[in-house]
Each structure stands twice: as structure tokens, then as C-alpha cells.
Amino acid sequence: MPKVGMEPIRRIQVIRAVVESVAEQGLEALTMDAVAKRADVSKGVVNYYFAGKRDLLLQSFQAFLESYNQQIVDLIQPDMRAMEMMGIVIDVCFPDGDVALPLWKHDPKRGGEARPKDGPDFTYSIEQLGSVLVHFLTKTILDREFQAVYQKVYDTYLEGMKTIIRQGIATGEFRQVDPDEAAYGLMALIEGMVLYRNIGFRPLSPQNYRAVCKDFARRHLGKGQPLQGDEFKAFCE
Secondary structure, rough: OOOOOOOOHHHHHHHHHHHHHHHHOOOOOHHHHHHHHHOOOOOOHHHHHHHOOOHHHHOOOOOOHHHHHHHHHHHOOOOOOOHHHHHHHHHHOOOOOOOOOOOOHHOHHHHHOOOOOOOOOOOHHHHHHHHHHHHHHHHHHHOOHHHHHHHHHHHHHHHHHHHHHHHHHHHEOOOOOOOHHHHHHHHHHHHHHHHHHOOOOOOHHHHHHHHHHHHHHHHEEEOOOOEEEEEEEHHHO
């Protein structure tokens, strides 16, 4: 049995190892032995925290998805305007460089509560993140348990977008739109473009993806006229 107080650290070591392994080899090639070796723990430690490979993958998938929501939560400030908040959501989904994922904040036994981190966030390249996402989503298409994880995390993501839209409406920054429909439509656009990017379908630069999504948000939600020229370029950067 691991030492008292080491559980959060050991769990995240293992989850980080899963994310890296999936990025390199995919889901099917992953083994408990290989994960233990990469995490620098014994296989017994992996088995202590996770009830087999399937449970390990499900928890790692959830932690991976939640880390994106956590990045958004960490960046948004209460005094920001609604469109600025929406811009952060879009920027997080289309990073233009290596990303430090706050995987350490995932702990199902604490109901999603944050806990002290054990060190700096590990960074991953855009290519690694794309590979992990595509492998997990491929599994999700045909697997109900993975679908449940996806829906749980994205329900939280969707509610966050609705909250931003409601705030924008309340302050007069946004038009009177249906928050549910607007959030769902914008989320569908973002997720569709994330998938296009990661499967290599007519790939654009991160700035182009951001520009398309931010322009859509401004046209659909904003009260003013669409930005043009340098003003639009500055908004999308």
C-alpha cells in the first residue's frame, strides 16, 4: 500500500504516463506494465489506484478533458467582459504552442475539488494533444462508458458557456439570444474545428481557427457591427 499522503501524487503520475503513452502508441497498445514503467512506480501501485486498464483509461480520459475546463477557469477573471471570456474559451481550444495541462486537479474522490499541486504542470505539444484527443474520441464513438465521461465533462463545459452568454445578455453586451442554443451552436463549431485540425482536414493555423470562431461568436452574439481590418485582427489574436 502506498504511503499516506502519496495517493494524489501517485495517481497523477500514472495519469500523466497514460496521456504520454496514448499520444505515442494509441489506446490498444497501452499496457499496465508499460504505464507503471513510464510513471516510475510499481505495477502494484497502478493496480491499487485503478481497477484495471479500462478504469485507468476512463479516468485518464476524464482528467484529460477536465484539464481544458480547468485552464479556462484559471484564466477567466470576474471583471472581464463576456466576449473577452468567450475569447479565452476559444484560445484554450486552439493553442499555438506547447500546453501545460493542470491534470493534477483531477481527483474523483474529492468530487472535482482542487488540491495542492505536487509540482509544475507537465507540458505537451499540439501534436501530442491532438493524438490523445483523436484516440480517445475514436473509442468514445462506440463505447457507452466513454460516452458518459465525455458527456459529463462537456455538460460542465456547456454550462460554463451558457453562463458567459447569460452574463453578456444581462450586461447588454450580447443580443437577446437563447443561451442554450447559442452555447450549443458555438460549442459544436469549436469541437468540429478541433476535430478537423487534429485529423488533418484542411488544417489552418491556430490564429485562423481562433479568428473563425471569434468572428462567429461576435456575429451571433454581439450587438455591434462585425469588426473589420486591423481591429478584427487585433480581436482574434
